[in-house]
Amino acid sequence: xQTVLQQIINALSLGSIYALLALGYSMVYGxxxxxxxxxxxxxxxxxxxxxxxxxxxxxxxxxALLTAMVVGAVSGVVIEYFAYRPLRKSPRIAxxxxxxxxxxxxxxxxxxxxxxxARSFPQVIEQVNYNLGGVLISNIQILILVTAxxxxxxxxxxxxxxxxxxxxxxxxVDPEAAELVGVNVNHTISFTFALGSALAGAxxxxxxxxxxxxxxxxxxxxxIKAFVAAxxxxxxxxxxxxxxxFLIGILETFFQSIGLSAYKDAVVYxxxxxxxxxxxxxxFGKNTEEKV
Amino acid sequence: MHLLxxxxxxxxxxxxxxxxxxxxxxxxxxxxxxxxxxxxxxxxLFNLLTGMIPVTSGKIVLNKNSQSYDLTKESATKIADLGLxxxxxxxxxFKDLTVMDNVLTAMTNKYHEGFMTAILRLPNFYQTExxxxxxxxxxxxxxxxxxxANTLAKNLPYGTQRxxxxxxxxxxxxxxxxxxxxxxxxxxxxxxxxxxxxxxxQTEFKITVLLIEHDMSLVMxxxxxxxxxxxxxxxxxxxxxxxxxxxxxxxxxxxxGDE
Amino acid sequence: xxxxxxxxxxxxxVMVLGFAxxxxxILGGVIDTFIENMLVTIGINIILATGLNLIIGFxxxxxxxxxxxxxxxxxxxxxxxxxWSTELGFIISLFVGMALAAIIAAIIGTATFIRLKGxxxxxxxxxxxxxxxxxxxxxxxxxxxxxxxNIPQLCSWPTVYVLVCITTVVLxxxxxxxxxxxxxxxxxxxxxxSAMGINTTKxxxxxxxxxGVTAAIAGSLHASYLQTIAPSDFGIMESISILxxxxxxxxxxxTGTFLAATVLGVLDTVLQNFGSLRMVxxxxxxxxxxxxxxxxxxxxxxxxxKNLFARFTKKKEAxx
Numbered sequence: 001x002q003t004v005l006q007q008i009i010n011a012l013s014l015g016s017i018y019a020l021l022a023l024g025y026s027m028v029y030g031x032x033x034x035x036x037x038x039x040x041x042x043x044x045x046x047x048x049x050x051x052x053x054x055x056x057x058x059x060x061x062x063x064a065l066l067t068a069m070v071v072g073a074v075s076g077v078v079i080e081y082f083a084y085r086p087l088r089k090s091p092r093i094a095x096x097x098x099x100x101x102x103x104x105x106x107x108x109x110x111x112x113x114x115x116x117x118a119r120s121f122p123q124v125i126e127q128v129n130y131n132l133g134g135v136l137i138s139n140i141q142i143l144i145l146v147t148a149x150x151x152x153x154x155x156x157x158x159x160x161x162x163x164x165x166x167x168x169x170x171x172x173v174d175p176e177a178a179e180l181v182g183v184n185v186n187h188t189i190s191f192t193f194a195l196g197s198a199l200a201g202a203x204x205x206x207x208x209x210x211x212x213x214x215x216x217x218x219x220x221x222x223x224i225k226a227f228v229a230a231x232x233x234x235x236x237x238x239x240x241x242x243x244x245x246f247l248i249g250i251l252e253t254f255f256q257s258i259g260l261s262a263y264k265d266a267v268v269y270x271x272x273x274x275x276x277x278x279x280x281x282x283x284f285g286k287n288t289e290e291k292v
Numbered sequence: 293m294h295l296l297x298x299x300x301x302x303x304x305x306x307x308x309x310x311x312x313x314x315x316x317x318x319x320x321x322x323x324x325x326x327x328x329x330x331x332x333x334x335x336x337l338f339n340l341l342t343g344m345i346p347v348t349s350g351k352i353v354l355n356k357n358s359q360s361y362d363l364t365k366e367s368a369t370k371i372a373d374l375g376l377x378x379x380x381x382x383x384x385x386f387k388d389l390t391v392m393d394n395v396l397t398a399m400t401n402k403y404h405e406g407f408m409t410a411i412l413r414l415p416n417f418y419q420t421e422x423x424x425x426x427x428x429x430x431x432x433x434x435x436x437x438x439x440x441a442n443t444l445a446k447n448l449p450y451g452t453q454r455x456x457x458x459x460x461x462x463x464x465x466x467x468x469x470x471x472x473x474x475x476x477x478x479x480x481x482x483x484x485x486x487x488x489x490x491x492x493x494q495t496e497f498k499i500t501v502l503l504i505e506h507d508m509s510l511v512m513x514x515x516x517x518x519x520x521x522x523x524x525x526x527x528x529x530x531x532x533x534x535x536x537x538x539x540x541x542x543x544x545x546x547x548x549g550d551e
Numbered sequence: 552x553x554x555x556x557x558x559x560x561x562x563x564x565v566m567v568l569g570f571a572x573x574x575x576x577i578l579g580g581v582i583d584t585f586i587e588n589m590l591v592t593i594g595i596n597i598i599l600a601t602g603l604n605l606i607i608g609f610x611x612x613x614x615x616x617x618x619x620x621x622x623x624x625x626x627x628x629x630x631x632x633x634x635w636s637t638e639l640g641f642i643i644s645l646f647v648g649m650a651l652a653a654i655i656a657a658i659i660g661t662a663t664f665i666r667l668k669g670x671x672x673x674x675x676x677x678x679x680x681x682x683x684x685x686x687x688x689x690x691x692x693x694x695x696x697x698x699x700x701n702i703p704q705l706c707s708w709p710t711v712y713v714l715v716c717i718t719t720v721v722l723x724x725x726x727x728x729x730x731x732x733x734x735x736x737x738x739x740x741x742x743x744x745s746a747m748g749i750n751t752t753k754x755x756x757x758x759x760x761x762x763g764v765t766a767a768i769a770g771s772l773h774a775s776y777l778q779t780i781a782p783s784d785f786g787i788m789e790s791i792s793i794l795x796x797x798x799x800x801x802x803x804x805x806t807g808t809f810l811a812a813t814v815l816g817v818l819d820t821v822l823q824n825f826g827s828l829r830m831v832x833x834x835x836x837x838x839x840x841x842x843x844x845x846x847x848x849x850x851x852x853x854x855x856x857k858n859l860f861a862r863f864t865k866k867k868e869a870x871x
Contacts, residue, residue, distance in 0.1 A: 029670075033670075035670060035673075083838055083842070086842045087841065087842060087845055090841075090845030091802070091845060091846065093607075093613075093798055093802060094798065094845035094846070094847075096798075097794070097795055097799070097837065097841050098837075098838055098841040098842065100791055100794075100795065100837070101834050101835075101837035101838035101841065102834070102838060104830060104833065104834035104837065105831060105834035105835060105838065107830075108827075108830035108831045108833075108834060109831050109834075111827065111830075112827050112828060112831055224677075224787060227674070228674060228678070231670075231671060231674050235670075262685075262688070262689045263685060266681070266682045266685035266686060269677075269678030269679070269681045269685075270678070270682060272674070272675070273662070273663070273675050273678050273679065276663075276666070276671055276674070276675055277662060277663070277666055277667075280666045280667055280668075280671060281671070282671075342746060344742065344745075344746070367745070368742075368745040368746055369745050369748055369749065369750045369751075372745070372746055372747060372748035373748045377747070378746055380742075380743065380746075384740045384742060384743035384746075385739075385740075385743070386736050386739035386740060386743065386744075387740075388735075388739060388851075389732075389735060389736070389739060393732055396729075396732055397732045397733060397735070397736040397744075397749070398747040399729075400729055400732065400733045400736075400747065400748065400749050401748045401749070403729060405728055405729045405730070407730065410724055410725060410729065410730060411720075411724050411725060412724075413555075413559065413724055417728070418555060420729070421728075421729075424729075460747065461746075461747075463747075464747055464748055
């Protein structure tokens with residue numbers, strides 16, 4: 001029982017990071033139908049931004065988090081403006097390859113600038129472990145979970161309650177119609193990238209605190225897993241992406257804990273395929289059949 | 293026994309009943325029209341008959357070569373193989389293929405090349421390709437498309453695209469041809485030509501034709517029988533002369549008069 | 552018939568001349584081991600990318616798991632030639648790899664093609680390839696995550712050259728036949744294709760299996776030529792780099808795939824001198840090409856002797 005609870009706590013904190021990443025994927029995909037391969041690398045940039053402001057200027061958690069989010073948002077907007085916007089009317093596969101190119105550029109550019117070695121993430125908050133009846137919870141785990149949840153609620157509020165959120169929803173349904181009724185499509189897409197990338201930046205600092213380690217290639221694997229999570233939840237859906245993220249975190253932690261950690265990736269992908277076969281548009285996705 | 297027997301077919305989309313208890317039949321070498329106001333469920337009925345979407349309830353049976361085939365639950369592919377071919381209201385050509393390739397593609401199931409024969413380019417391959425091309429050229433000539441054989445389908449003018457759709461459907465060597473608004477977007481002259489053409493292929497290839505059309509001149513000139521569909525139900529059926537004077541049909545088309 | 556013979560002979564001449572040219576250049580010392588390695592890598596990439604182009608460009612199905620099939624071929628060859636270190640052993644391993652890839656492609660395809668399309672299909676194929684890799688990573692016979700070393704080198708550049716020719720001829724003849732037309736129809740419009748009696752799932756599967764089989768061939772060559780393989784060679788990055796070749800050359804153009812594989816192969820060799828900046832330059836080149844040439848280098852243009860001869864005759868006619 002204790003181990004089960006322990007694993008649930010671990011799964012939730014890991015899952016919440018995947019969820020934050022998956023949200024960005026989901027939003028970007030929802031609005032321009034692009035698998036933004038560079039999204040995982042924005043999370044890496046966020047982690048590095050936090051690393052530098054903490055170790056050089058001794059920022060505290062909140063200010064470091066905000067820095068990571070701002071760096072994430074700015075890089076997201078810049079990437080969209082220079083790399084994706086010129087390809088708005090091109091075949092989707094060309095944009096996908098561009099996104100892969102951007103991802104290569106960020107990974108290798110960072111390796112070139114700061115070296116490809118892993119470096120340890122500075123302790124921004126001293127770790128305290130609480131023992132609740134045999135279950136170990138660290139303050140960092142709580143912080144990760146709470147931060148992630150607050151950000152998700154904020155995101156949901158922005159999308160549902162603000163004018164920009166309404167514009168985002170409109171553009172994702174039909175960009176041309178949205179433009180006709182006066183929505184500035186370019187601004188809306190930039191805003192979506194800013195929002196999604198800010199969440200990735202936040203996930204970057206959180207993962208740094210979770211694993212105590214960062215490197216320029218850290219975004220690759222979680223990036224792909226987060227996309228899997230977004231697909232699983234139903235791409236374009238905010239609750240779906242969160243659920244998908246938590247689900248992947250739970251699955252991974254579960255298979256690690258029963259001693260099958262070597263097969264955890266295979267199981268994650270197997271679950272993905274099985275779910276897609278039954279729900280071809282993900283858990284919360286709407287299945288649209290082509291009209292004859 | 294009728295060639296195609298449709299019994300009490302129903303199709304619901306959520307709460308909406310698009311096709312409600314429709315029964316009809318087609319006989320061998322008949323030219324039948326299906327008319328009705330917009331949204332009456334004509335195209336949905338076509339989609340049901342050609343297996344594009346499944347029926348909610350009802351039964352569709354094909355009787356040919358003294359055999360009965362239950363089409364109710366068959367796939368579109370199987371139904372096409374059994375000799376029911378169609379065109380699409382919103383034109384679904386293989387846009388990036390040439391006119392010739394569009395027609396050849398429709399012959400896929402009628403000719404067999406064999407994987408190894410094709411890979412090794414054995415003499416048989418060239419022979420089959422040649423036969424297919426000759427057959428395709430014949431069809432293209434009937435529809436006056438020979439000059440366009442190597443044009444990409446997407447580069448054809450609208451009316452020509454519609455004609456190519458009919459050629460493509462014919463290339464599957466159907467027994468029943470379903471034409472969904474073949475004259476849509478055509479001028480009166482083109483429509484008159486098309487009317488002749490449909491009549492010609494119906495007798496030449498000895499096939500049954502069911503067509504949806506809004507152009508009444510075409511319908512009245514061609515059809516031996518007419519079904520009138522309104523709000524998913526068969527409102528009336530009969531010869532063109534009977535339909536013209538049927539008060540229910542007039543009312544459905546003109547709305548309820550106050551006089 | 553006679554005209555067809557002319558095209559066939561022209562192609563044959565190109566293949567033989569290409570072979571002779573490389574042979575002479577090696578004998579003359581122009582091509583050293585370094586360049587020979589580059590040529591072999593280009594050849595293997597051509598086999599991989601033409602197979603993927605069949606799946607993506609001609610049947611229109613988005614696969615992100617091509618490296619999985621490459622892994623199957625590579626490991627089949629590595630394991631079999633370890634025990635049976637002769638040319639015959641290599642040939643048998645080649646066929647075992649192809650057969651295994653065909654079976655696994657058929658299973659993956661049957662499971663996914665009926666229900667999935669577009670990006671969802673891409674993610675499912677990516678997942679399937681990762682499962683294959685994960686299993687290889689955990690088996691004893693495959694050497695686990697450290698991979699396999701000292702695989703006997705039973706193939707050299709002529710083997711690769713001949714196999715590039717064979718797979719290309721097979722793929723092109725397949726595309727330009729009844730089967731190829733059916734596959735293109737599925738890409739163009741699935742609904743219309745099924746209304747013409749074309750079984751869309753069957754033809755998607757045919758392209759997917761054929762593409763998988765050619766990837767297995769490339770894997771066998773890779774293992775036997777490089778003599779060292781590890782599961783990490785066949786990850787998502789490998790699938791993506793094959794995809795990059797296809798898109799760069801032009802989706803739906805086999806000529807483009809040849810060109811892109813060659814350009815990238817040469818670029819990669821030239822950039823070796825730039826050390827760690829290599830990948831940065833590669834990435835920037837990739838982005839710029841896509842921004843300025845989104846349909847790839849050649850779009851869907853295809854080289855053919857038929858058109859070439861036709862142009863010649865036209866010019867002659869114009870002159871006379």
